[in-house]
Amino acid sequence: MARLIRTEKEVEGRFEEVWLVVEEDPLTQWPDGPLSVVGRDALRQDALERVRGEARFTADIQLPGMLHTAVLRSPHAHARVKKIDLAPALALPGVHAALAPGDAKGLEGEPGYCGAAVAAVAADTFGQARRAVAAIAVEWEVLEAVLDPHEAVRREQFTMPSSTYERGDFAKALESADVVIESTYRTSVVLHNSMETHQSVCEWVGDTLNVYISTQYIWGVRSAVAAELGIPGDKVRVVCEYMGGGFGSKNDPGEYTFVAAELAKRTGRPVRCALTRREENTAAGNRNLTIQKLTVGARSDGTIIALGGEFINGVGWSGWSAMTDGPMQMLYACDNVRTVRHGAKINMPPMKAFRAPGFVEGTFGLECLIDELAVKLELDPLELRRKNYANANDDTPYSSKNLMECYDLARKHWDRRDEVRARSTGTWKHGVGMASQIWFGGGGPPSYAWTRVSSDGRVTVVTAMQDIGTGTRTAMAQIAAEELGVSLDRVTVVLGDSARGPYATLSAGSSTTPSVGPAVRAAAADAKRQIIEIAAQRYDVEEHVLDIKDDVLTSADGNVSTTLEQLLEILENSQILGKGGRGPNPAGMSVLTFGVQVVEVAVDVETGEVRVERVAAAHDVGRIINSLGARSQVEGGIIQGIGHTLFEQRLHDPETGRILTTSLDAYRMPTIADIPEIVCEFVDKPDAHLTNLGSKGLGEPPIVPLAAAVANAIRDATGADVHELPITREEMLRALEAAKKKERRGAPAAV
Amino acid sequence: MPELSLTVNEHRYEVEAPIEMSLAHVLREVVGLTGTKIACNEGHCGACTVQVDGMPTLSCITLAHTVSGEITTIEGLRDHPLIDAFVRADAVQCGFCTPGQVVSAAALVAANPSPTIDDIRHTMAGNICRCGTYPRIEEAILHWRD
Known part of the structure; x- marks a missing residue:
């Protein structure tokens, strides 16, 4: 039965109270550990078409008569369009239509950052559209721009109200602390740089708009486009079968979709609007900069009694202020915590969610601070973390928490410290560091799935979700195969089309995975129930003695044994249909993911070069569905984290706000030559309170602790306290210089 | 529009393309082979890699009219053992860079059938994968003949 509940919904660390219609979730969880299909290595179901270049991405959609769009972007950080003349653009060859500010959502008459979309042209070729955009005559009134986040905070210019959190009495606790450490940490703006840039192809067919889009949320695009255009949601069909990466930046339609839809309407032709790489690095979102002024007070035995932080998110012209303060509030048992978080509104490109937004940045600050405390108290950093282990999220119990098991898994890597340090020779110093991870990742309702079982015993799972490259398509197939007792190669997953599947x-x-996976299992169970009902009637046995395993239906006494094909051949072209929905999250519990990473680095104290040589990761995300895909996710998160930690940094001209690192030459991301040895382990224990699967998500956790673990390894190797990301050679040499000046008892004296 | 004669995957194509059109655009939009991807369109990421006479070439910064050699794209490598090696090693996430990775790797193993890890890292460093499948790409190339 469907139920109506009032619940707290979490997405990317943002909470809201909502009414939800949820399905019952009566299935009991499977037993712990690897099963027949679930919990084992599975090759990606769509690997072949992706590797062979057959997968059709949005970038590959070529419709007959399709036009191409170029967008005029603001050359000023803050300005007003006084006058705009599209006529010179419209007069050029190949041009079909042009849009002025206000003609489509996202085309701004008062752009608030350099690179904001202002106007757009559709032409036969992209080159023609570009030339036409250059011909548009604009008269600008340049307005005052605030680029410095501190200045924005001083003016109380925020994108959303500042957030204050307090439990206990921070100030009083700090007074009674035996040691106090205060440090300021900074993280830079980094860019998603998905390989496929943000783009849409829009086409009107009758009164229906088809939107082919590179997106992380086809239903979000559907509702946002329908609302903007004032048409019913079922008149917007959103398709994204293969998607070239998003990392958080593609959760909404973006101005390119509204522009393409409007131009398609005006021209009667399909229209593509695709960002160039340089536009991508300017206007497609970013992980915002942070400034974190942190304080820890502790007793001499290592008990943390006070944690405080002032966090500034340099959000940009719009966007939300992510939970940079979350790790400080949630990671450790500490009775007295006070945090203040500001989201500075500055005339810079807006942030978009980027793989654990806020927590990546906040964990860097907090976990470096905890390590500095360990050095000061001459305590083992791992023991210090275990000592301050939290057994509840504030007062709320966890649905499950196995961070202690992660620490146990990390022990053997942590014990390599002496061996690693002994490798130091000449100017190259080696060391080991660690950091813990906390983040959300429990998913939630609603999500739905259908199953179709055909007369040949093959299964199709239909759900209008999207696989953005994480391998969710394969995980869903594994779940259905496990529940139905069929081999994995009998299951096909159809996804990526809002008109051809239920909401996900x-x-x-x-x-x-934690949201759609339980719905897929429920849909598979519904089909299995029907198959067993049919078999019970056909063979005149009780339903409860029948089961399906390895594609064969058998009775407990062995009298019935039939393949699914034999049983179901009577269906001919008809099918058995199952449906399933995602049940509610456990009430009154915090659903969180945990982990720890141990990093080994080498630092050249003469040049400031840092090399990450080995990363060992242990994560607790409940039940693992695809052990192979899970390892790939962890590796990918760690490698992206290495980029954030060592070299990625969006630079801008402090005078004009113009982005300088718009090419992949200037914005340096990790290559195959930058990767360390990566060791990856999972606790792999189902969360007994969470859905019929007990699985949490894994896309984000691996990137969360990496930067702090690297910085802490650098401290172990050299005694230097790194306080800024990325750890460029300049920052490394600054930290080494500061360490030289600071006589530190007990710290390794490498320089 | 100027005529252009190209040999792609052992097929001869007689097409028309503007003089300023890149090989990547001709392959994708004129010839209709969309396996070659364009991710940066300025020669920095490797997604557009094709082979010209066996040499890895960045097709997004190569003018189509300047190419006289034999072009091999991912479509011409669909039966190459590397395809299966990439699938087995899980050397693909979103897959947008992957065709370019395979084309580069195919040129590497043609010249050097037993590449070391250092060979792989040196040769493949021009192909960016934002999902971070590098350890698996390395594994796929190391074991491409297994």
Whole structure:
């Protein structure tokens, strides 16, 4: 039966109270550990077409008569369009239509950052559209721009109200602390740089708009486009079968979709609007900069009694202020915590969610601070973390928490410290560091799935979710195969089309598998129940003695044994249909993911070069569905984290706000030459309170602790306290210089 | 529009393309082979890699009219053992860079059938994968003949 509940919904660390219609979730969880299909290595179901270049991405959609769009972007950080003349653009060859500010959502008459969309042209070729955009005559009134986040805070210019959190009495606790450490940490703006840029192809067919889009949320695009255009949702069909990466930046339609839809309407032709790489690095979102002024007070035995932080998120012109303060509030048992978080509104490109937004940045600050405390108290950093282990999220119990098991898994890597340090020779110093991870990732309702079982015993799972490259398509197939007792190669998953499947949640917030997976299992169970009902009638036995395993239906006494094909051949072209929905999250519990990473680095104290040599990761995300895909996710998160930690940094001109690192030459991301040895382990224990699967999400957790673990390894190797990301050679040499000046008892004296 | 004669995957194509059109655009939009991807369109990421006479070439910064050699794209490598090696090693996530990775890797193993890890890292460093499948790409190339 469907139920109506009032519940707290979390996406990317943002909470809201909502009414939800949820399905019952009566299935009991499977037993712990690897099963027949679930919990084992499975090759990606769509690997072949992706590797062979057959997968059709949005970038590959070529419709007859399709036009191409170029967008005029603001050359000023803050300005007003006084006058705009599209006529010179419209007069050029190949041009079909042009849009002025206000003609489509996202085309701004008062752009608030350099690179904001202002006007757009559709032409036969992209080159023609570009030339036409250059011909548009604009008269600008340049307005004052605030680029410095501190200045924005001083003016109380925020994108959303500042957030204050307090439990206990921070100030009083700090007074009674034996040691106090205060440090300021900074993280830079980094860019998603999905390989496929943000883009849409829009086409009107009758009164229906078809939107082919590279997106993490086809249903979010559907509702936002329908609302903007004032048409019913079922008149917007959103398609994204293969998607070239998003990392949080593709959760909404973006101005390119509204522009393409409007131009398609005006021209009667399909229209593509695709960002160039340089536009991508300017206007497609970013992980915002942070400034974190942190304080820890502790007793001499290592008990943390006070944690405080002032966090500034340099959000940009719009966007939300992510939970940079979350790790400080949630990671450790500490009775007295006070945090203040500001989201500075500055005339810079807006942030978009980027793989555990806020927590990546906040964990860097907090976990470096905890390590500095360990050095000061001459305590083992691992023991210090275990000592301050939290057994509840504030007062709320966890649905499950196995961080202690992660620490146990990490022990053997942590014990390599002496061996690693002994490798130091000449100017190269080696060391080991660690950091813990906490993040959301429990998903939630609603999400739905259908199953079709055919007369040949093959299964199709239909759900209008999207696979953004994480391998969720394969995980869903594994879940259906396990429940139905069929081999994995009998299951096909159809997804990525809002008109051809039931609602499924967005692929963000590590929520896809924990949200859609239980619905797929429920839909498979519904089909299995029907198959067993049919078999019971056909063979005149009780339903409860029948089961399906390895594609064969058998009775407990062995009298019935038939393949699914034999049983179901009577169906001919008809099918057995199952449906399933995602049940509610456990009431009154915090659903969180945990982990720890141990990093080994080498630092050249003469040049400031840092090399990450080995990363060992242990994560607790409940039940693992695809052990192979899970390892790939962890590796990918760690490698992206290495980029954030060592070299990725969006730079801008402080005078004009113009982005300088718009090419992949200037914005340096990790290559195959930058990767360390990566060791990856999972606790792999189902969360007994969470859905019929006990699985949480894994997309984001691996990137969370990496930067702090690297910085802490650098401290172990050199005694230097790194306080800024990325750890460029300049920052490394600054930290080494500061360490030289600071006589520190007990710290390794490498320089 | 100027005529252009191209040999792609052992087929001869007689097409028309503007003089300023890149090989990547001609392959994708004129010839209709969309396996070659364009991710940066300025020669920095490797997604557009094709082979010209066996040499890895960035097709997004190569003018189509300047190419006289034999072009091999991912469509011409669909039966190459590397395809299966990439699938087995899980060397693909979103897959947008992957065709370019395979084309580069195919040129590597043609010249050097037993590449070391250092060979792989040196040769493949021009192909960016934002999902971070590098350890698996390395594994796929190391074991491409297994």
